[in-house]
Amino acid sequence: MVVYINSKENEKIKFAYKLKQEKYRKKYQKYLAEGAFDLELAIKAKVVEAVFTTKQLDIDENIVQYIVNEDIIKKISSLSTPQNIVFICSIKENKIDKLDKIIYLDEVNDPGNIGTIIRSALAIDYDLVCLSNKCASIYNPKTISASKGSIFLMPIIKKDLKEFKNTHHIFVSALKEEAVDIKQIKTKKPFVLVVGNEARGVSEESLSLADEIIYIPIKNIDSLNVAIASSIMMYLLK
Amino acid sequence: MVVYINSKENEKIKFAYKLKQEKYRKKYQKYLAEGAFDLELAIKAKVVEAVFTTKQLDIDENIVQYIVNEDIIKKISSLSTPQNIVFICSIKENKIDKLDKIIYLDEVNDPGNIGTIIRSALAIDYDLVCLSNKCASIYNPKTISASKGSIFLMPIIKKDLKEFKNTHHIFVSALKEEAVDIKQIKTKKPFVLVVGNEARGVSEESLSLADEIIYIPIKNIDSLNVAIASSIMMYLLK
Numbered sequence: 397m398v399v400y401i402n403s404k405e406n407e408k409i410k411f412a413y414k415l416k417q418e419k420y421r422k423k424y425q426k427y428l429a430e431g432a433f434d435l436e437l438a439i440k441a442k443v444v445e446a447v448f449t450t451k452q453l454d455i456d457e458n459i460v461q462y463i464v465n466e467d468i469i470k471k472i473s474s475l476s477t478p479q480n481i482v483f484i485c486s487i488k489e490n491k492i493d494k495l496d497k498i499i500y501l502d503e504v505n506d507p508g509n510i511g512t513i514i515r516s517a518l519a520i521d522y523d524l525v526c527l528s529n530k531c532a533s534i535y536n537p538k539t540i541s542a543s544k545g546s547i548f549l550m551p552i553i554k555k556d557l558k559e560f561k562n563t564h565h566i567f568v569s570a571l572k573e574e575a576v577d578i579k580q581i582k583t584k585k586p587f588v589l590v591v592g593n594e595a596r597g598v599s600e601e602s603l604s605l606a607d608e609i610i611y612i613p614i615k616n617i618d619s620l621n622v623a624i625a626s627s628i629m630m631y632l633l634k
Numbered sequence: 635m636v637v638y639i640n641s642k643e644n645e646k647i648k649f650a651y652k653l654k655q656e657k658y659r660k661k662y663q664k665y666l667a668e669g670a671f672d673l674e675l676a677i678k679a680k681v682v683e684a685v686f687t688t689k690q691l692d693i694d695e696n697i698v699q700y701i702v703n704e705d706i707i708k709k710i711s712s713l714s715t716p717q718n719i720v721f722i723c724s725i726k727e728n729k730i731d732k733l734d735k736i737i738y739l740d741e742v743n744d745p746g747n748i749g750t751i752i753r754s755a756l757a758i759d760y761d762l763v764c765l766s767n768k769c770a771s772i773y774n775p776k777t778i779s780a781s782k783g784s785i786f787l788m789p790i791i792k793k794d795l796k797e798f799k800n801t802h803h804i805f806v807s808a809l810k811e812e813a814v815d816i817k818q819i820k821t822k823k824p825f826v827l828v829v830g831n832e833a834r835g836v837s838e839e840s841l842s843l844a845d846e847i848i849y850i851p852i853k854n855i856d857s858l859n860v861a862i863a864s865s866i867m868m869y870l871l872k
Binding site: 612 | 750753756782784787850852853854857858859862865
């Protein structure tokens with residue numbers, strides 16, 4: 397279906413604009429994404445509800461296309477140079493077949509890091525990305541952009557780490573005296589791999605739930621970027 | 635030395651402002667960095683020429699401190715929320731003791747990726763980060779920010795890959811039929827590890843110089859982020 401919209405005051409535009417705020421994303425269980433590359437993956441993942449575009453697109457006819465002008469795109473886009481396609485996605489409950497390999501983000505604050513970790517988790521074939529309540533928003537435009545479309549395909553939930561304690565082996569990444577070099581670690585499935593905040597590392601609660609504390613030996617500086625450390629660990633523990 | 639500056643039109647401020655542009659960074663062989671964390675590392679690395687700050691700092695007396703107001707900081711800062719410390723660094727020729735392990739960036743475009751790779755290279759104890767001429771600027775504020783201070787400590791140069799052909803084993807990361815799983819690869823020192831552009835991968839020229847083509851097997855999506863892929867490979871090839 398194709399519908400033309402010329403006014404920024406149109407209700408559909410006002411609704412899309414609201415989704416720039418986390419509180420409305422939560423309320424309506426919807427979020428915005430942008431660009432042709434992401435749209436293609438989101439359509440495959442069957443999460444697209446409506447598309448705002450400056451030019452009619454050759455996509456599934458069941459998806460409503462609002463043809464709008466560049467001013468309207470600018471209003472609902474989060475990019476300084478919009479790509480002329482903005483679309484609304486629904487947040488769906490993930491069907492999760494198995495839970496052998498889980499990456500758990502404990503207070504990761506930077507949306508770009510979260511998006512990059514989601515992308516790595518999908519590529520390294522993890523089963524789930526799980527976030528603590530104190531992480532940045534999954535549906536922040538920077539998370540979505542950094543995920544390069546993997547956010548539409550990767551199962552992601554919010555949950556307390558302690559809910560995995562009875563079912564999973566818990567590896568916690570931390571620079572502690574008792575930590576073991578990741579290279580010495582043998583995978584024990586099913587497992588959860590926990591990584592922490594960019595500045596403070598993992599929480600005391602996560603440490604107290606650890607079955608093994610692990611680390612990547614480094615030199616010259618204090619830390620690796622959390623998305624880098626997570627990805628190296630995911631790769632080695634798969 | 636402490637000097638007070640009240641005007642945005644002061645020559646020192648105008649000079650600092652010029653360094654926001656790559657052409658002046660090249661011309662004067664200087665660049666800007668920001669924040670207390672980076673300043674501490676830059677002082678250790680002996681690259682700081684002058685500091686602009688809203689409050690006098692307890693640092694080496696030989697470094698000139700210009701005490702300025704927040705408006706002036708805003709003018710010379712690259713951050714939307716400046717940290718009240720902006721400083722000028724000199725680009726020095728790196729003393730390089732050995733060249734056993736080199737990471738080579740072939741047309742990497744995103745300054746954040748370059749900064750993150752520099753940080754990983756320092757942490758994983760590589761000897762040199764080498765950039766092709768088509769990479770983003772080393773001294774872009776986003777490169778410096780993502781490097782988390784490692785830019786002051788890590789040897790970095792620009793050079794053609796072919797200059798290493800006679801002295802180093804060249805590993806090139808690319809998704810080609812003849813590529814070998816990184817897990818099967820044995821390190822051969824001295825070596826250069828080449829990674830490519832975010833969208834296009836490595837250039838044909840780099841491929842033609844390869845002694846071995848290597849890849850990280852992934853599933854579900856087309857690629858890992860280049861900083862992630864580089865760091866996993868650096869870690870495995872060290």
